[in-house]
Amino acid sequence: MERITRGYVPNLLLFINVLMAIVYISWWFYLPHMGNVFLYALLFFGEIYHIIMSFGFWYTIWNRKIPKRVTSPNYFDPSVTVFITVAGEPVDIVTRTIKAAKEMNYPNFKVVVLNDGFVANKENWKEIERTSQDLGVECITRRIPGGAKAGNINNGLRSTQSELVAIFDADMIPNKDFLSKLVPYFYDEKVAFVQSPQFYKNFDQNEITRGAWEQQDLFFGPIMSAKDNLNSSFICGTNLVLRRKALEDVGGINEKSIAEDFLTSYFIHKRKWKSVYYPNILAEGLAPLDLLSYYKQQQRWARGSLEILFRYNPFFRRGFTFAQRVEYFLSALFYLNGLIVLIDIIMPILFLFFGLQPVSSTTQSFALYFIPYMFLNLYTIFLVSGGGITFRAISFSQASWFLQLSALFSLLTRRKVGFAVTSKKRQEGNYLFLIYPHLLYIVLAVIGIALNLDNKNPAVFTNSAWAIFNIIMFLPFIKAAYNWRSFFIFRQSPNIGYQE
């Protein structure tokens, strides 16, 4: 393996990061800093979480290598069934995907549309059948519901026999060389699946697509390839090829979770299969176009991942390598971020309204520990992303705290959450309700600051600055939720002149 060049982070820098993190967390262990015990304990818990996530991130990207180029003998062309999963997506989108799939330059494959429109009560299920027929591909329409997308794929598996299966969401248009690039990895009989990135070709369409893609970019770029080095990359639902034998070994795609892909990879790794992540884009799809679709998608991922943490904790299960335990744990732990963000953002509000302070020492001494640590952390992320990380991506992650919290709440209360396909069309409507928690925060912060206008205590300024900091972090998310331009610009009067 050779060392990567783009996105390369020297191990020395990671080591300095570790040292800086230890110095930083040592500040929190110095108890004379403690103000209100309960609030200090909450913040301390949050900081421990951040440190675990940081250490995990550095562990993941430590010594990142370029994967070996894989070749296979010419005669190696195992049979592949290409599944296109459909559940009510527009016919024109499905048609484009079927056509592109048929065009792939691989000698031994067939395309099958897995039509879930009937069981999902979608009006266009018959149209999908007709279109498939017109395009000369098989269409399997489920009549017995269950298992959502996972159930649909498992139904397809039962009706086909090929050695390998490729899976595409209805909007994911594969490149011609998709199969010829990925299938050679299966020459190694231990390889269970090969995942490729989920690229959004409409990434520049609006704030939501941009934010969604920029988050994906970091995940499908450095994070997944680093996980690949540790044989820990996981299935992301689409743009992948799977070995049927491996799937059969784990009882098919897991139907118990709404993050079926994540849990399936979990069981595949548990059974000692290998996984591969192919870092180049081989298929293009559509990002969620509106905040509601984004919200549902993220909530599904959050809920599914948190299930791993609470119900399938890899540290208490056999069969994994140490790296795999760490990676699954980190991926799941990421979605606890909502809880930590809530703790962090509520502190300045508690101070501004009730004068409660978690920390008693001067905040500049804290800043001296915090800022260098933060600096190095962000610089490392900047390097690892090849300079591609954006403020919007970070903002979307932070501002998703409420949806992550609701996912956590639904898991803890064992509330059932249905699988919802991410919409491929912009949903019309007003999604302001999705940012009510953020707007409420702004209102509270403004009132809190106003109540303290005549208070000259420096702690008031610092807490006000933290509140403003949090608001700035939420801004790109808030901006994406609503067409604010229409809010500020008067409606145009109807055209009453002559039409040419």
Next chain:
Amino acid sequence: MTRERSTFIIIFLFVIFSLLISAYTLFQQSLRLDEAQSLWVATKSIPGIISYISLDVTVPLYELILHFWIEAFGISIFSARLLSFIFFLFTIPVLYLVAKKSSDTRIALLTIALYSLSPFIIWYSFEIRMYTIVTFMAVLSHYFFLKMIHTGGKRGQVGYFFSILLGLFTHYFFIFLIMAQGIFFLYWFIRRFNHVGSFRDYVKWNFGIIKNFLTPVFLAALFFLPWVIFFLLQGGAANTQPLIPATTPYDIFQTLVNFLFGFQSTSLQSFLVSLWPLSVIPIFFLFSKRKSDIEIENILYFLLTVMIPIGLVFVVSIFFKPIFLTRYLIFVTPSFFILLAWTLFHISKQLSALVLMVFALAMFGFLIFQNISNSTPVKEDYQGVALYLDKNAKPDDIIAITSPFTIYPFEYYYKGSASIVTIPLWNVYKSGRIPSYSTVSLAAQVKNYTKNYGDLYVIFSYNQGYENSIKNYLDTHYQRLLIKDFSPGLELREYKLRYP
């Protein structure tokens, strides 16, 4: 006209306006203590200058230049201040070149605009001290250092040698900049190791590159060494080191606030420092996707040349002895403003024009306020005291100045006929250390004046630890007639010595 261009035009109008206003206000300002000292030293012969400076904590280049300057253009405050202003003007095109070579024209323009608007920079551009020269040398060293490592030519090496040598002869703290450049060079060199062969071979094959950097550094050290030996033989400024208060983390934040918004009243500075959490936001923008193609390495270079000198000075101040003074760190401002321009310019398109305008307006407002406000902490209105005493002190009155060394600026302005002494008594025209203070000698000194003088005027400034003791003694033993403040830390008191 594009929004970007109109923003630039408005900012440059600000710059021109601010320079005109600053020239009007600052050329007329009272001579400050350090200025008076530099001016006084510069009037001596060359050996006299070297001998005097070797007893002080400074290096002689500035006073030598000033010596020839006042010989050519006459000894006036205006001409002496003009020298500093000219070096400020010299800095701007070189800073533009450095920023442009590291990024692009727009960022370079913004850098020089922000630099020229900085109340801190403007303040020292009109001060009869070495600060604009040391900044000029710092910018030259950036230019030649980057040229040297990127092109490897002899020109870069020669230029780098001269810039760091002259920098060292302008201010001792320049060594911290060279250290930062050394650390960056080390990083830059290691980063280029392509892992083909061993690291030892890499060093062997590329020893020429290391030599390119080390040669000018060693040569500069060699040329600087005789001065250091001479300085140490003269006693290492054991008696003339300024009394710098203990350093705290607050000083770091205050330094950054000073760079941006200049010297404001203590309460305003404290308010601005308390807003430090907001400084984390620019770090996000600093390390995020760039609109134009900028090398990550360049960002790191300017970051290190800001952070390492500040960090090292802070560490020395905490663990050895306090040496942390904002003005001593002025040589990091060019890198600081390049980073700031990068950061501001890469906020989203819609926001950057707004943020830039707000920033420019804030800097401009603080500049005006700093220049005209009497509460500006660095103001020393010896001119005001002298004018007051010209009018009010009679020939049979006596004026006492404490601390003794503040006699220089006062004497420059005072045209009256009252006698002038210092507390403790010190003969300014005789070299040697200032006598130590004791209440007993103060009592004897003042009692002696009661025979011949009517009123005693005491000018208090630069508290050397005994100011309160003098005030207490005089307040309890003589009738106090007046207390008058002229600028922060500069107070005049009048006492009745005898009654007719």
